Amino acid sequence: MSYYYYKMKTLNVLYLFLVFLPGGGFMLELQPSDRLIVKQSGDQSSFFISCRGVSGLERNVVWRSDKGHISAATADRVHLEPSSTGGIDLVFRWLEPQDQGRYSCSQEGSSKHFDLVVVQSLDFKDTPKIQMVQLGAENYRLKCSISGFPYPTTTWKVKGKNIRNNLGKEDKSAKYVMDGTDLLIRNVEKSDEGRYMCKAVQTVRDTDESESVLFQDFKDFIIDLKIEQSPEWLDTNTGQFYGFVTGRANLTCQAEAQPPPVFSWLDAQNNPVTQGEIYNTEHKSTLVLQVTHHNIFGAYTCIAENIHGRLEKVVMLSEGAKPGTPEIKPNRIFGDSIELAIKKPTADLFLQVEGFQVEIKRADLPWEKAVVHQFKLENTGVYNINGLSLQTFYHVRAKSRNKAGLSDASNIIYLKTNGETSSPLTGAPSNKVPGLHHFSSFAALLATIMSAML
Template sequence: MTSYVIIFLLFIVNKSIQGSLVVTPTLVVTAVNKSFIVSCYDSNDKSVVVEWSGRHGKLGPNTRPKVQTGKDGTRIWFNMTTLQDDGTYLCTSSKNESIQFKLVVEAPLEFMDTSPEQKALEGRDVTIRCEVRGGRRTWSDEDNNEINDTRIESIGDGLLIQNVTRKYSKIYICKAIQPNTGTILEKRIRLKVEHAPTFIPPQGVADHVYGYLNGYANLTCLVEAEPPAKFEWLSSPTKFKKTGNVTESPNQSILQLKLEKSTFGKYKCRASNSLGKAERIIILEEGVRPDPPEFLELRGANSDLLDLGIKGPDMKKLNASDSMQPIGFNVRYRSRKEEEGSDWSQREFNVSQDNSYVLRHLRHNTEYEVEAATRNVAGLSEYSNISIFKTLPSVNDIGHNLEPEFLSVFIPSTYLVISIALTKL
């Protein structure tokens, strides 16, 4: 603020002593590496000789900045400004009048010591480092909203978060602003809060998974962990030998097993990283595979949907417990126009009390092959026999299909009516 007061006072003094001398512009605020000229002349007499001087004395054609003479007076040419060009320059005429020009050169706006990815340990204080040179700094979240959190404070070299938890693992935006030049830079910083693995959902006493003989079962371990966890599968009392397939993605491991009598039992999933480990017990139990649905019918149709009715099997006929009752259906469908062997589209449905299972976004006026399988906690049944259902024509289909017939009937009939009327006349 003080510098701007000084500049204003210089401008007032300048006005009082300049007489007929004119300098354009009188003040320039710029960043480095900018080029421009400043002219000085006597407004009453263009023949009056003027000269420029800077902090190191008189300026000429071979100095920095250099002086040139043109139709618009004697001018200074600032070529690719540097911080050393900052200061006050004086234009003096042969009539002993003078006028000042003020140049403010801002340092380059840049980030220092600012990594785009930074880490913290859960439960400790952390400073997200972001230092700005040549301007001031503000912070926002990744949606450019102002950060409003009592545990977060902007300090000299960054953003302080006290007692950090994993919810603070996100992107923060450090914004550098140079008000005088209007320059704005942004740095997106991702904070990773490191912690030991924890299961999703939280670990209970034990998890139960069901399957049926000669079928397959998936045992799944899903954790939160940073750094990402490594997984092991164990079957008591020794480490599990991989007779199944293990599929892994960041912080998730799925063990797929082909089920035999000896496969059922307890399994342990162990997830670990450099900060700790977590274990989960999964009990694989033998269940009853459901039968296919008793029937699959069409309840209604539109130009882009089929409303299906599906009745599940009576599991009491299989001597199954209540836990083996149907919980949903898998419906597969494809257009009959598709080539043989084309892929099926699939939809998963939970059991609906109104017995309505709607396939949407279908083609109009099209026949579909549809089949359904029952799902319970042990897995899927075989699929039902294929049924053929058709969507209705669209409005355009109706207009297009009826137009030739309409014309063939309407034109002769109209001709006949007109002919009879003319005969009577």
């Protein structure tokens, strides 16, 4: 026998030693070689596992799953195909929850496997964002429905405190107790209304002794708890309102309730109000009446009701006095603001003036476009109007305000702002008012404008 024959025989023996295990099995190799592989469900990126055995015997490599047969049709989402480096690849075009399980590769009695964990994302889809309970309920279950795999652990955050499942003895005196994933609230009070956070955490750990974390994710969900209750009055007034003939009267009532109250008004004969207009917001109702004659004065009833109860409140509209007309004059003028002196009328015998309504507009606009400022009565008699434009002509007028309504409009001031942006609160006083233009008539204003243009 030739040297070449002995060399080939020796190489064959070495090859057989390398590819056969002492127990008679082939040396198989998985790439990647992880015992536990964690993937996200719905992940649209594909991945594959290669199984390589004895070179030249790739066709004998067999893949199996604990769910049965694996397709060899390359058009299928999960299938087998020959590897470019030898062996057979297990290919996942994308992942679905049912792909989880054990997959094994074998050849000639030798076998290797890996476990695939398909993580299903956390989802609060069945949890209502707004939940409602009636005031005074002994126990209420605040729901937090959470899905996902691995099944998550759940905690709650309430008023800055973390609430967890207590696997020991239940504390029957505790205000908040977890029951599964839900939160049990005992003896519901108004103060329990507010925001609650349900937090879910899912973790995948290795199955070996280390139990190291291979995957972790969390999500939280904010729930608004509304306390249902029958209406309660919020009014601080005594129910007494005033008006005067030719004026307009505003009657109001305020109530808190959940669900929000529905408001309505009755006249002195307990019939629904047919005159006037009603403006309702969530907790307030305003009845606006045009006082065209003395029969408008009298008793009116405000009603606030919801599914839990009904409230009625009688208010009185009495005849008052129209406030006197104020006098106004500019005190100081700047580029972006003015300081206005308002003198209240002196003949207030019945209802005292409580403040002023100041209207200001650009000279080229109608009064319907005026900006309205409401001021309370100040001992100084000086009121600031900000937010004006530089070098601009304005018209200003004011009305007195008392409980019965507004007075006639005052004299009109015609003025022009200057080019400086000093604040009236910080500007130094001066005998000569900077930028002041005070005109006694509209004709004088036009003459000034024309001269400025020339």
